[in-house]
Amino acid sequence: MAETTYLEAIRQGLVEEMTRDDRVYAIGEDIGAYGGAFKVTDGLLERFGASRVIDTPISETAIIGAAIGSAYLGMRPVAELQFIDFVACCFNILTNFAAKSRYRCGAGVPMVVRGPCGGGVSGGPFHSGNPEAYFLHTPGLKIVEPSTAYDAKGLIKAAIRDDDPVLFLEHKYLYRRVKDDLPDEEYVVPIGRAAVRRQGDDATIVTFGAMVLAALDAAECLAEEDIEVEIIDLRTLSPLDFDTILESVAKTSKVLVLHEAQRTGGIGAEIAAAIAERGFEYLDAPPMRLASKDTPTPYSPVLEAAFRPSVEQIVATVRQLVEY
Amino acid sequence: MAETTYLEAIRQGLVEEMTRDDRVYAIGEDIGAYGGAFKVTDGLLERFGASRVIDTPISETAIIGAAIGSAYLGMRPVAELQFIDFVACCFNILTNFAAKSRYRCGAGVPMVVRGPCGGGVSGGPFHSGNPEAYFLHTPGLKIVEPSTAYDAKGLIKAAIRDDDPVLFLEHKYLYRRVKDDLPDEEYVVPIGRAAVRRQGDDATIVTFGAMVLAALDAAECLAEEDIEVEIIDLRTLSPLDFDTILESVAKTSKVLVLHEAQRTGGIGAEIAAAIAERGFEYLDAPPMRLASKDTPTPYSPVLEAAFRPSVEQIVATVRQLVEY
């Protein structure tokens, strides 16, 4: 069977869910006739018609509002943000209306907000964002970010079936770069469970998204030095799967939390703090964090390379940990 | 000399800076004729006139946009958000336009965005927010939150004189509850420096805002058990003063990070993670965090009390730390 890209896997998941359940519909900017800025929704309009594949004006707050209201009526909206950075334009209605609705009034809002995140493609300060930390701190939202095509399909299906709002982060660097041989039978990847991508006894790297690839590369280099790294791919960023994380740290006693968003106040802070709090006795070295610099994402490839964590930095940091 | 409340101290700071520098002006909703929802800007309209005390429509994005544009022209805007929760309505223009302007284009944006934050007054899900963690993760913004009247005045003056955007969080619970005997001579409290509110050798509590009062109360109880707590009042939340924090932890080897915002992904995560990373060798116990529950802020006093960290919980947690 042909290999399926991360991007096609998301599309397959959307098509399967829209076919399975006619309450599922897609809404966003340029998702219909154009098929989406990255073509994730290509073909959906032809297949499901304009009533279920809705092109909107440039109004992120209206998109989320429409999703919330229709969810109250029993629909299962999948809202696309052309770039996840534009979530800043609907920050209020997403965090105050959608996220708090169930707790306040028992009015659940089953909806998915999906969009391309991440850098490494010279997107500049407004098209490279990794906003997970903002929403990790927002009770009522779940956050998912796959790193493989298999998970991309399984998680978008799980997100659509979830009864609460799910922020589905698609790393644009992975869209066409990673592929999997997907099973023919239907499957779902449950929200809330991390995956161990590589076994190792010497140190644990907790990461997700495109950084999983960097971590795997670093692990290869380190293996040549007989340093065996265990790599945890979080997959779900909220709620975090601390059982899997702590189990690994209990084994390795050394941990590096790696992510692409800026370091200060990033999701790595929560993970490292929780490990220090709950896994203090396991640790033989400080829980370390490696992330992007505390600046906006620069546009120039030269600058962006210096901004993001590199394989070399990962290798060096793990070495430090092991030698600690 | 008469005691001055936290609220009056902020007003004094505003008046002094507007008198000192005619580039400083105030803008916001109901700040003129009404003097602000909490009366912080009471009397400013009469004193400085409608051109420097501008009442706006209900348009937070326009308020911040106006502040940014006028700052480019050399003005020093002080924008009020009626409740800091409404910062969600200008999240995009604040984090993407104001915060990134200097780094991207060298166009600095000296402006202050101030507003009442915090709970304990039955404000409910939309009038009790502590949004510092969102902005800690936003390079280009500074964040300040005083806990005393003295600092409130000194820090608002420093914020206005700062050449970069400063988010000035005023804890509404403190507005009329805390007072200081303010010096007659002018003073400024520098941004970036924490204050040690209480000396102690047994454990460190790192906190800020209204939680400083709770920490002091807890310290009193603990003192009766001969547990001497050192209390650090951060005052500036971004950039964080890790020198002061680590110095204390080096002495006590036990630390509790205490804040009012929800726990997960809160500012406490960054502080605890950094302590674990940079102060690992100092620690004789896990760096602990105590914060509000991961739910929206409930309205009922009964529920809100269960939601927020209590003095009893602080005492119990410090005991755990000390006994560890």
Add this chain to the structure above:
Amino acid sequence: MTTARPSGDLSRDQRLELYYYVRLTRDVEERLAVLYRQNKVVGGLYRSLGQEGESVASAYALAENDAVAALIRNLGSVLVQGVRPRAVFAQYMAKGSSPTRGRDLNLHFSHIPQGEGEPIIVGPISMLGDLIPVMAGVGLGARLRGRPLVAMTYIGDGGTSTGAFHEGMNFAAVQKLPLVVIAEDNKYAYSTPVSQQMAIAQIDQRAEAYGVSHEMVDGNDMLAVYDASKRAVDRARRGEGPSLIGVDTMRMRGHAEHDDMRYVSKPLLDAWEARDPIARYRAQLIEDELANETELVEIETMSRTFTEEEAALAEADPPPDAATVGDGVFAGGNLTPTVEIVQSPFGVKRGAPRHGAPVEAQR
């Protein structure tokens, strides 16, 4: 826009029912004011004194299973759609029996029924403007589910300045959604006069930017408001898209009870005092010979009695259980607040027997 006067088709019972609801609205708020002075209200009290008529008359144009989203000054709208006063009293007193189990304030509650028979009530959040896109979404959802439902919501003069209002109106217009927006020009947004809120002569002119049909009515003339609302609701149900109705009214109290309104001139208040919507409607009923003094007093007594009963019930309710605080952030929690929907003593709108105490209250 057509100038049909659907109020002409209202039966005597319906005309009296309208009076009952507008009285009930004022009675409930005055009872709340008493509770507020007794410090039994947690937080602030937001009155609709002087504007009760537009809330009641506009919502009265809805079918009983239509969707309405009230702002904090639209108590009348939710009462008309069947919310019992007890729920509102309980909300204001943060009782465990309140529709939000004490989690949110005043009219911040929702009722999202499973079936299609009951009214849909979407609670506001404090951030003004968001209800416009959300109710546009309710209209969109109704269309997608094949339900001939109309969504009605409200926005203040101040609220029309928010970006959310703009995005929601424009989206509803482009999608031709069944949305009716009542834009309330009550002269102030907190302390800010309309002249500092917008540079247009009439609030309904906001709709021009969207190609949304609009009109301006005397908000204190209940039948005029009903007429405009009914026309808009019918248009929406026919699939002709959204409407915006500007209502000219006046907020006769401060923004909240703590606000002394020193920024409002006495003459302005006096002028509007003379235009009180309830007094006007009452006089109209007599003039139209639909009721005599005795009958109206009977209705007023019914309203006051019901209000007292409901307030008493709510007062007796206990606060929420602190142990529930962490519950229900996500699905699966065992807490799903709902609102009890009651029938009117006239039952014309909700089809209950005429007269007699409200169905719920009889229990």
Add this chain to the structure above:
Amino acid sequence: MTTARPSGDLSRDQRLELYYYVRLTRDVEERLAVLYRQNKVVGGLYRSLGQEGESVASAYALAENDAVAALIRNLGSVLVQGVRPRAVFAQYMAKGSSPTRGRDLNLHFSHIPQGEGEPIIVGPISMLGDLIPVMAGVGLGARLRGRPLVAMTYIGDGGTSTGAFHEGMNFAAVQKLPLVVIAEDNKYAYSTPVSQQMAIAQIDQRAEAYGVSHEMVDGNDMLAVYDASKRAVDRARRGEGPSLIGVDTMRMRGHAEHDDMRYVSKPLLDAWEARDPIARYRAQLIEDELANETELVEIETMSRTFTEEEAALAEADPPPDAATVGDGVFAGGNLTPTVEIVQSPFGVKRGAPRHGAPVEAQR
């Protein structure tokens, strides 16, 4: 609105200078297209092909020290205000010499001079709409500083659907700020046709919600755009408040170079091809006997030569130094990018000697 035709007062040199700038705009973009095909452009290339006229003609109505904020398709506006092509080439190629030192893309750069003699240029952020409130703020700041400055900015048909547009326009109207907004109906927002963006007949109708004076002009008629812009700029400078000018034009390329525009019909493109603003203006110059073929060719050569020189200079520039990545998040960093302002060869607007290569290029 007055129908004065200020373009009648333009001197021959100014009319020729307008032609020079619109040619320069197209030449620079075509040079960029070549660089793009050579993979020397980092990221996407956004063309204003077919709309160069409105950018150039509107900005030409500004004084040289007024403020302008261009969107990514308003290259002509910043060239008119004195930005040299080299800066733009350097931006697109992410060179260390670019106005943002390689930190941001295309026209995302600012020029905030200390003195009052130079033009103020405010760079956009990607999030559409924000420039409206920000430029309203520039107007507010100018008023507070006592400067008789006018702020001009642009918004696309799509951008008018954002909440930020609404809040900024309304605020500018209430405050009567010196703001001129050019609303570009270029038929599409990425792939979304105007009909799915708004339910109004003309884009300038958006201004009705704010009480902002507005008019619609043929965006491919440079003199018509100049006339409307000049009237609006004069109104603003007289303190009569903001204006919105709708320009009817067409985006003749895809949203960016990668976009094949299959969603645009051939007939539509052909119809607009025939209305090319440059060809029209060129013909007008000859018809008005302001220049003969030889003189126009001379200007075209000047523009092409300058474009080539500037592209060559930028191409030779090195990328930024990786070590600077952490610099300048806060004040005190030693990095303060600025833009070099150059004079036009005609110098009518910037007062440089007529003809001859641009002052900067001579160095």
